[in-house]
Amino acid sequence: MTTTTPTHCPYxxxxxxxxxxxxxxxxxxxxxxxxxxxxxxxALCGKGQNAAALLAPGTRLTTxxxxxxxAGGRGELRAASWTEAxxxxxAGFAGVRERYGADAVGVFGGGGLTNEKAYQxxxxxxxxxxxATIDYNGxxxxxxxxxxxxxxxxxxxxxxxxxxxxxxxxxxxxxxANPAETMPPALRYFRELRENGGTLIVxxxxxxxxAELADLHLQPxxxxxxxxxxxxxxxxxxERMVDVDxxxxxxxxxxxxxxxxxxxxxxxxxxxxxxxxxxxxxxxxHFGRARTGMVLTARGPEQQSKGTDTVGAxxxxxxxxxxxGRRYSGYGCLTGQGxxxxxxxxxxKADQLPGYRSIEDPAARAHVAAVWGVDPDELxxxxxxxxxxxxxxxxxxxxxxxxxxxMGSNPVVSAPRAGRIAERLRALDLLVVSDLVLSExxxxxxxxxxxTQWAEETxxxxxxxxxxxxxxxxxxxxxxxxxxxxxxxxxxxxxxxxGAGGEGGFDDDPEAVFAELRRASAGGQADYAGxxxxxIAAEDGVxxxxxxxxxxGTPRLFLDAFATPDGRARFAPVSHRPAAExxxxxxxxxxxxxxxxAQYQSGAQTRRVAELNSAAPGPFVELHPRLASRLGVAxxxxxxxxxxxxxxxxxxxxxxxxxxxxVFMPFHWSGPxxxxxxxxxxxxxxxxxxxxKVCAVRIExxxxx
Ligand code: SF4
Numbered sequence: 001m002t003t004t005t006p007t008h009c010p011y012x013x014x015x016x017x018x019x020x021x022x023x024x025x026x027x028x029x030x031x032x033x034x035x036x037x038x039x040x041x042x043a044l045c046g047k048g049q050n051a052a053a054l055l056a057p058g059t060r061l062t063t064x065x066x067x068x069x070x071a072g073g074r075g076e077l078r079a080a081s082w083t084e085a086x087x088x089x090x091a092g093f094a095g096v097r098e099r100y101g102a103d104a105v106g107v108f109g110g111g112g113l114t115n116e117k118a119y120q121x122x123x124x125x126x127x128x129x130x131x132a133t134i135d136y137n138g139x140x141x142x143x144x145x146x147x148x149x150x151x152x153x154x155x156x157x158x159x160x161x162x163x164x165x166x167x168x169x170x171x172x173x174x175x176x177a178n179p180a181e182t183m184p185p186a187l188r189y190f191r192e193l194r195e196n197g198g199t200l201i202v203x204x205x206x207x208x209x210x211a212e213l214a215d216l217h218l219q220p221x222x223x224x225x226x227x228x229x230x231x232x233x234x235x236x237x238x239e240r241m242v243d244v245d246x247x248x249x250x251x252x253x254x255x256x257x258x259x260x261x262x263x264x265x266x267x268x269x270x271x272x273x274x275x276x277x278x279x280x281x282x283x284x285x286h287f288g289r290a291r292t293g294m295v296l297t298a299r300g301p302e303q304q305s306k307g308t309d310t311v312g313a314x315x316x317x318x319x320x321x322x323x324x325g326r327r328y329s330g331y332g333c334l335t336g337q338g339x340x341x342x343x344x345x346x347x348x349k350a351d352q353l354p355g356y357r358s359i360e361d362p363a364a365r366a367h368v369a370a371v372w373g374v375d376p377d378e379l380x381x382x383x384x385x386x387x388x389x390x391x392x393x394x395x396x397x398x399x400x401x402x403x404x405x406x407m408g409s410n411p412v413v414s415a416p417r418a419g420r421i422a423e424r425l426r427a428l429d430l431l432v433v434s435d436l437v438l439s440e441x442x443x444x445x446x447x448x449x450x451x452t453q454w455a456e457e458t459x460x461x462x463x464x465x466x467x468x469x470x471x472x473x474x475x476x477x478x479x480x481x482x483x484x485x486x487x488x489x490x491x492x493x494x495x496x497x498x499g500a501g502g503e504g505g506f507d508d509d510p511e512a513v514f515a516e517l518r519r520a521s522a523g524g525q526a527d528y529a530g531x532x533x534x535x536i537a538a539e540d541g542v543x544x545x546x547x548x549x550x551x552x553g554t555p556r557l558f559l560d561a562f563a564t565p566d567g568r569a570r571f572a573p574v575s576h577r578p579a580a581e582x583x584x585x586x587x588x589x590x591x592x593x594x595x596x597x598a599q600y601q602s603g604a605q606t607r608r609v610a611e612l613n614s615a616a617p618g619p620f621v622e623l624h625p626r627l628a629s630r631l632g633v634a635x636x637x638x639x640x641x642x643x644x645x646x647x648x649x650x651x652x653x654x655x656x657x658x659x660x661x662x663v664f665m666p667f668h669w670s671g672p673x674x675x676x677x678x679x680x681x682x683x684x685x686x687x688x689x690x691x692x693k694v695c696a697v698r699i700e701x702x703x704x705x
Contacts, residue, residue, distance in 0.1 A: 004020060006018075007454075007474060009338070012337070014464065016045075018032065019032040020032070020455055037540060038164065039465070043184075047612065050612055051455075053609040057478065060450070061442075062478045064082055064085035066448075089447050092446075108386070108406045108409055109408065111339055112339055114342075115343075117459065118136075120484075123372060129495070132350070135389050140303070144687040145302050145333035147686045154563030155356070155557070155563035156344075157544070158335040159296075159333070160330050164189075165556075167193045167195075167198070172200050173203065174202045174204075174210065176298050176302070177300065180597075181597040182336070186334075187210075199286045201216045203218045204219065205222050205590075207219065218283060220275050221661065222592045222693060223590075224272050227268075229314045230264035235280065236320055241288030250562070251570070252570050253570050254319075254320070260573055287317070294328075296331075301314065304694065309572065309574040325559060325561075346520075350382055354524065355526055367523065372501070372520075373499040385683070385688030387416065391421075393421075393428050394427025407434045411441055412441045412670065413604070414602040416690040417680070419646050431447075433447075436450065437604055451483065459471055460510075466543050468546075469540075470536040483510075488508075528546065530549045579695070580680055587698050591641065593693065594666060599612065599666065606668070619667075619669045620673075622658050622663060623653070624659065624662075625654050631699060633701060639702065640700040642697060643679075648665075650672075650673035663699060678695060680695040
């Protein structure tokens with residue numbers, strides 16, 4: 001008999017399989033390899049290997065905390081009973097609703113929550129709080145790719161094929177993705193592709209560890225990859241590499257896309273992007289002549305104020321060359337957060353109901369309302385997007401949000417223009433944060449609810465391939481810690497919620513919640529109706545859509561038809577436009593932000609793990625030797641980076657891996673080196689994605705300014 005528990009890593013969207021074995025000592029389990037799980041076959045990065053560290057006492061919250069006085073009025077946080085904490089939350093929400101209306105109570109979720117929690121949080125907002133004000137931090141992650149995918153293909157699933165297909169493609173373009181640092185076990189797929197004779201092209205303003213593996217690295221000016229994709233399409237058309245039969249039979253809208261691409265001739269694209277025409281031609285030849293090909297994007301092209309159009313331009317390239325809807329070809333997005341995929345399917349997004357349904361669709365409202373046991377007319381309409389929600393916190397007037405429940409997110413570090421967001425959080429009448437650690441955002445809260453984590457609870461996650469997985473409980477949670485599902489049930493009861501699904505309409509058993517989620521998703525795009533805990537355990541994951549228990553699941557989408565009404569994929573008629581903020585005399589450099597290997601997202605968890613923190617102890621400013629020499633800066637010297645939104649200080653890291661006109665900062669830290677103090681919240685008009693990846697800054701030697 002085995003004593004180990006098979007489960008999945010608490011961090012990124014690869015959701016690597018691992019086993020947990022009981023351990024003696026303060027950390028109650030030990031992470032072991034799980035070679036039989038197909039996605040990572042036993043490989044784990046340092047984050048996964050050290051995942052159990054946060055289960056130790058002393059590193060995490062074990063009792064609710066409440067603050068004397070209102071937020072910003074500032075008594076100290078003190079320990080409280082669950083009854084006191086939950087009574088205070090329920091009374092506070094009811095009071096705000098009474099004074100300002102239901103939409104003045106907001107909910108902010110996270111892409112790391114299990115499917116069950118994401119589903120229950122959306123339901124809680126709509127039928128317990130009756131508010132339209134809900135969104136989540138996934139809006140900051142892959143929402144531009146999701147929007148572009150829905151426009152082009154009629155449905156958004158990060159990868160419409162399993163990762164095992166990647167080594168079988170002939171040419172892969174990775175755009176603004178650095179899996180060597182964000183998900184190292186995935187690198188084997190790219191290495192195998194090259195071993196099989198395939199070509200790997202990486203597009204990134206930095207020569208990252210991933211770019212070092214590539215056959216060809218294109219290094220564009222930040223925010224210009226839309227123009228780069230248009231230039232490649234121009235060359236495909238000019239050099240007769242368009243798959244005219246595919247375009248005629250399986251797509252619509254090519255003529256408009258063609259006209260836009262023809263206005264982006266190679267020399268013009270070189271002027272905009274800085275990528276030499278010869279390299280552009282080389283990339284076009286590789287991709288255009290390849291029999292099969294893929295484009296995978298990540299945050300680089302997506303986190304822009306034109307992110308939807310930028311991803312659309314890369315999808316156009318796949319469509320024009322017949323590299324979509326066929327085996328070993330297609331467009332995909334490398335989602336970031338652990339449940340970045342599932343988190344956007346079950347209703348914690350402002351405009352969506354479970355099953356990836358539109359909240360404005362009458363049939364969707366009727367279906368979900370029936371599952372929830374409420375009248376469809378009682379369901380709120382679409383609310384505001386994540387940044388718009390955060391920006392309205394504490395505001396006077398009819399649109400102000402006065403109370404907020406925040407689960408599994410740390411926007412004080414991860415939101416754009418983070419200094420303003422911290423101010424807005426302080427201006428709330430009531431801020432409630434559920435988290436496992438006292439994050440920077442939890443430190444501002446009026447009530448902090450200590451939540452169970454990962455190895456202490458069971459629930460499903462959907463990885464970047466659309467593969468629904470089961471995380472299993474391996475250890476008991478410490479006394480004083482509760483699951484988010486239990487918290488939502490308790491609050492719903494206190495708020496007098498009525499509906500189907502347990503006390504107050506809310507169950508706290510994950511499997512019962514999943515059974516309800518299956519019914520709510522049935523018939524929707526992300527259809528989980530045929531997926532059960534037993535099936536996931538037996539099959540090591542099931543791909544959605546899976547509409548019935550005898551359905552095999554769908555690892556590959558679009559092979560017969562796209563999910564649009566006419567079954568054809570749609571070209572996007574997109575043109576280049578500059579970033580919302582370009583360098584000028586006052587702010588002459590580009591800033592781009594990103595991630596490092598040993599830290600995860602806002603760092604709230606990984607900064608508390610000694611091994612990870614010693615590997616990546618703090619922020620830095622990466623700059624080119626030519627810029628360093630012009631400024632007279634030495635490696636390690638403290639630099640100030642200043643944008644229109646603030647000033648941060650971090651040590652210089654001189655590297656010729658970055659463009660001379662650009663500096664890079666990782667965003668995992670708070671304090672004086674918080675990169676998101678600087679970033680620009682200009683929003684993409686379609687996806688409402690902020691422009692994390694490009695803004696204008698100036699660099700100052702500390703002491704000089
Ligand atoms: Fe965890 Fe992602 Fe690392 Fe895998 S790659 S061990 S899922 S952080």
